[in-house]
Structure formats: C-alpha cells, structure tokens
Amino acid sequence: xxxxxxxxxxxxxxxxxxxxxxxxxxxxxxxxxxxxxxxxxxxxxxxxxxxxxxxxxxxxxxxxxxxxxxxxxxxxxxxxxxxxxxxxxxxxxxxxxxxxxxxxxxxxxxxxxxxxxxxxxxxxxxxxxxxxxxxxxxxxxxxxxxxxxxxxxxxxxxxxxxxxxxxxxxxxxxxxxxxxxxxxxxxxxxxxxxxxxxxxxxxxxxxxxxxxxxxxxxxxxxxxxxxxxxxxxxxxxxxxxxxxxxxxxxxxxxxxxxxxxxxxxxxxxxxxxxxxxxxxxxxxxxxxxxxxxxxxxxxxxxxxxxxxxxxxxxxxxxxxxxxxxxxxxxxxxxxxxxxxxxxxxxxxxxxxxxxxxxxxxxxxxxxxxxxxxxxxxxxxxxxxxxxxxxxxxxxxxxxxxxxxxxxxxxxxxxxxxxxxxxxxxxxxxxxxxxxxxxxxx
Numbered sequence: 001x002x003x004x005x006x007x008x009x010x011x012x013x014x015x016x017x018x019x020x021x022x023x024x025x026x027x028x029x030x031x032x033x034x035x036x037x038x039x040x041x042x043x044x045x046x047x048x049x050x051x052x053x054x055x056x057x058x059x060x061x062x063x064x065x066x067x068x069x070x071x072x073x074x075x076x077x078x079x080x081x082x083x084x085x086x087x088x089x090x091x092x093x094x095x096x097x098x099x100x101x102x103x104x105x106x107x108x109x110x111x112x113x114x115x116x117x118x119x120x121x122x123x124x125x126x127x128x129x130x131x132x133x134x135x136x137x138x139x140x141x142x143x144x145x146x147x148x149x150x151x152x153x154x155x156x157x158x159x160x161x162x163x164x165x166x167x168x169x170x171x172x173x174x175x176x177x178x179x180x181x182x183x184x185x186x187x188x189x190x191x192x193x194x195x196x197x198x199x200x201x202x203x204x205x206x207x208x209x210x211x212x213x214x215x216x217x218x219x220x221x222x223x224x225x226x227x228x229x230x231x232x233x234x235x236x237x238x239x240x241x242x243x244x245x246x247x248x249x250x251x252x253x254x255x256x257x258x259x260x261x262x263x264x265x266x267x268x269x270x271x272x273x274x275x276x277x278x279x280x281x282x283x284x285x286x287x288x289x290x291x292x293x294x295x296x297x298x299x300x301x302x303x304x305x306x307x308x309x310x311x312x313x314x315x316x317x318x319x320x321x322x323x324x325x326x327x328x329x330x331x332x333x334x335x336x337x338x339x340x341x342x343x344x345x346x347x348x349x350x351x352x353x354x355x356x357x358x359x360x361x362x363x364x365x366x367x368x369x370x371x372x373x374x375x376x377x378x379x380x381x382x383x384x385x386x387x388x389x390x391x392x393x394x395x396x397x398x399x400x401x402x403x404x405x406x407x408x409x410x411x412x413x414x415x416x417x418x419x420x421x422x423x424x425x426x427x428x429x430x431x432x433x434x435x436x437x438x439x440x441x
Contacts, residue, residue, distance in 0.1 A: 029219045032139050032432035035212060036425060039135045040128075042213040049127035056120030063113030066106045070098045091286040098279040105275070108267035112260050119256035126249035129418045132428055136414060138208045140407040143222040143435075145201040147403040152197050155396040156190045159389065163187050166385050179385035186389050223406050223438045226361060229413060231354060237344040240420065244343040247421040251339055254332040261328040265321040271314040274306045339419065346416035353409030360402040367395035410434075 040046055073095045080088045100106060163183035169175035209216050234240055245251060284296040307314070374391040377383030410431055417423040 030217050031220075031436055032136065033425075033429045034432075035139050035208070035216075036132060036135055036428050038212040038214055039131055040425075043131055043211065046127060046131050049124045053120045053124040056117050059113040059116045063110040066103070067100055067110070072096050089288040091284075091288075093284040093286075094281060096279065096281040098277055101276040101278055103275040103277070104270055104273040105267055108263050112263050115256045115260045115263070119253045119260070122249045122253035122256065125421070126253065129249065129421075129423045132423055132425070133411075133414060133418055135208075135211055136428065136431075137411060138204070138211055139220075140411060141204045142201070142208050142216075142220055144404055144407050145197065145204040146220065147222055148400055149194070149197045149201050151396050151400050151403070152190060152194045155392065156187065156194060158392050158396075159183060159187045159190055162385070162388055162392070175385065182386050182389060186393075223403065223435055226357075227406060227410070227434050227438050229354065229409060229434070231351070232347070232416070237347050240343040240347045240416070241340045243420045244339045245336060248335070248339040248343075248419065249421045250335045251332070252421070254328070254335040258325070258328040258332050261321070261325040265318070265325045268314065268317040268321045271307055271317070274304050277303045279303060343416070343419040346412055346419045350409065350412035350416050353405060353412045356405045357402065357409050360398060360405050363398045364395070364402055367391070367398045371395050 074093075076092045078090050080090070163180070163186075166175060166179040166183045170177055170180050205216060234243070278301070280298075280300045282296070282298050287295070371388070371391040371394075374383050374388045378385065378388050414423055414427060414431070417427055
C-alpha cells in the first residue's frame with residue numbers, strides 16, 4: 001500500500017517531536033568548579049588583570065633593548081638644475097652603529113623592569129585569588145539559600161501534618177482547640193518564612209549570575225551530608241603568620257615595589273655618573289654631473305657624557321624618589337600587618353568552623369531524638385502539641401545552622417589558603433568534588 005506524500009511529511013515532522021517529549025530530559029547542574037571556569041572566562045576584573053600582566057611582561061624586552069647594538073641607515077637623493085644648464089645628481093648614504101658600554105641609569109632601569117614583572121605577576125595571582133574567593137562565596141550563598149528553602153519546605157510539611165493531627169484530635173475530643181490554633185499559627189509563620197527564603201534564593205542567584213555573566217541552571221548541587229575536611233597540619237596561628245609573611249601575594253607585590261623605589265632612589269642619587277658608548281659610521285656621497293665623483297668618510301668614536309648642571313631637576317628627583325621610597329616602605333608595613341591579621345583570623349575561623357560543624361551534627365541527631373520523644377509523648381498524652389512544634393522548630397533550626405556552618409568552614413579553608421598565597425584552581429576542584437560527593441549520598 002502506497003503512502004501519500006503528505007502522510008510521510010507528517011510522520012517526519014511529528015515523530016521527532018513526539019520522541020523529544022517522551023524522552024527523559026537530563027537536568028544540568030552547575031558545580032563550583034564550572035562556576036569558577038565561567039568567572040575566569042568572563043570576569044572583567046580578571047581579564048583586565050591578565051592584560052595588565054601581558055603589558056608588564058613587555059618591560060623585560062624594553063629593559064634589555066638599550067644594551068643591544070643600535071644600527072641605523074639613511075639614504076637621500078637630490079637633483080639640482082644650475083643656471084649653466086648641467087643638472088647635478090647627488091646621492092648620500094650613511095650607516096651608523098652604536099653600542100652602550102656603561103650607563104648606570106639604563107642598568108637601574110633594567111633591574112626595575114624585572115621587579116615590575118614580579119609585582120605584576122603577584123598582583124595578577126592576587127586578583128585571581130580574590131575572584132576565586134568572591135565567586136565561591138556567591139556560590140555558597142546560593143547553596144545556603146537553596147538549603148534554607150528546602151529546610152523550610154520540609155518544616156512546613158511537618159507542621160502541616162501536625163496541624164492535621166491536631167484537627168483530628170480536636171474533632172474526636174482528645175485535644176483542645178488551642179492545639180489546633182498553635183499549629184495553625186506556626187504553619188502561617190512558616191509560610192511567611194518560605195516566601196522570604198524563596199525571594200532570598202532568587203536574589204542570591206541573580207548575584208551569582210552577574211558575576212559569571214551567564215544565566216545559571218535552575219539546580220545547583222548542595223551539601224547533602226557530612227563532608228570530610230581535614231584539619232591543617234600547621235596548628236599554630238603564629239606559624240601561619242610566618243608562612244604568610246613569605247608567601248602572601250600582597251607582601252610579594254609590596255616588596256617588589258619597595259625594591260623598585262630603592263633602585264630609583266639610587267639611580268637619582270648617582271645622576272652624576274658618566275655614560276660611555278661607542279659608535280661607528282660610514283658615509284658616502286655620490287655626485288654625478290657629466291663625470292661621476294664619489295666621496296665619503298668612516299668614523300669610529302668613543303663617547304663619554306657627564307651631567308654637569310640641569311637646572312636643579314636632579315635635586316628635585318632625589319626628593320621625589322625619597323618620598324616614593326618611604327611610601328613604598330609604609331605600604332609594605334601595612335601589607336605585613338594585614339597579612340598577619342588575615343592568616344590568624346582565617347586559621348581560627350577554619351578551626352572554629354570545623355568544631356561548630358561537629359557540634360551541630362551532634363545537635364541535629366539530638367534534636368531528631370527529642371522530636372521523636374515528644375511525638376510519642378503527645379500520642380500517649382504526656383506531651384502537648386506545642387512541645388512537638390517546638391521540637392520540630394529546634395530540629396529544623398539546627399539543620400539550617402549546620403548547613404551554614406558547613407559552607408562557612410569550607411570558605412574559611414579557602415581563605416586560609418589565600419592568606420598564604422596558596423589558593424589555586426585545584427583547591428576549588430577538590431571542594432567542588434566534596435560537595436558533589438556529599439550531595440549524592
């Protein structure tokens with residue numbers, strides 16, 4: 001039996017359409033590592049810092065270039081027409097070579113170019129660390145808001161069940177209207193909290209999207225169970241402060257700036273030193289009237305330049321360089337103070353965070369036991385409805401606090417790494433894997 005052309009077209013169109021709707025759709029979830037990748041790809045601050053580093057790297061080439069031979073050539077051709085009527089054609093050729101032998105100012109500038117690159121590299125890595133921390137914090141805000149919403153939804157369901165239980169008991173005469181009213185009041189309060197949490201989640205998602213410059217998927221994996229975060233091997237805050245003084249990126253950048261300022265001061269103070277260079281040149285002049293005539297010269301010279309008086313500019317530059325050196329010293333002192341505070345604070349926050357997670361995990365288990373006890377007591381008449389409601393509230397409150405504490409502990413571990421200049425993308429990948437593993441348990 002032959003099929004019409006129209007029926008074939010209908011099948012071609014509708015069969016894929018039907019398969020699309022009956023096929024299971026895989027919901028994509030954005031993990032922390034992917035969020036960081038998006039930030040490093042799109043964040044204007046990071047991209048600006050990257051280009052700044054690329055520009056600073058060119059200072060190395062510019063610092064070495066003056067010490068290489070400088071070769072230049074020139075050519076000119078002219079033709080004149082004197083009144084005698086015989087034209088005169090003149091061609092001039094020259095080739096010049098120069099080489100710096102000694103120049104204190106250029107030597108200092110080359111050293112400064114190396115320090116400029118070192119400072120730029122430290123600033124770039126510091127900016128990258130700040131991006132990692134900023135995005136991680138925003139990501140954790142979304143996860144925390146999502147967990148809060150899930151918790152309040154679970155609490156609303158539990159209170160709704162307790163409300164129905166109170167209504168049935170009132171109908172059969174085993175409880176008073178007060179039990180029902182208390183449950184209704186708690187239910188209404190939780191509904192208001194749910195609305196607030198849902199709005200908070202939307203705001204947190206918007207904040208993260210603005211950082212990543214993309215629309216993030218509707219689902220993000222969160223912490224579903226306990227996470228295994230190891231305590232640091234270094235257990236003394238003072239040791240962390242010492243490590244930070246050697247590795248903190250702000251200190252490295254400030255130290256490079258101070259050394260650059262010191263070299264600049266030394267350079268200006270030795271303005272009187274002579275500069276020595278050698279040069280050689282070849283010149284040719286070809287004149288072609290009726291008979292060709294060639295003339296030329298070869299010159300080799302040793303040039304010595306000694307500053308004698310420049311209108312007082314050198315004295316002014318010394319004062320300027322001295323002020324800049326003092327400024328750089330104060331900036332380094334400030335970086336050291338900030339580093340000490342950040343390292344000690346991050347370490348204490350991390351250790352306290354781990355302890356708080358452990359305590360809240362115990363509190364969650366205790367709250368579950370207390371809730372079951374109150375439910376049994378209510379069923380046999382030794383507990384009242386408000387006791388069950390309070391036990392529920394305590395359980396869900398401990399779960400919310402536990403969720404916040406877990407994210408805070410993870411954030412503190414990353415801040416500790418950043419304080420000593422060791423926060424890398426690999427650290428984020430480990431945290432991302434921990435979260436994904438816990439969410440599947």
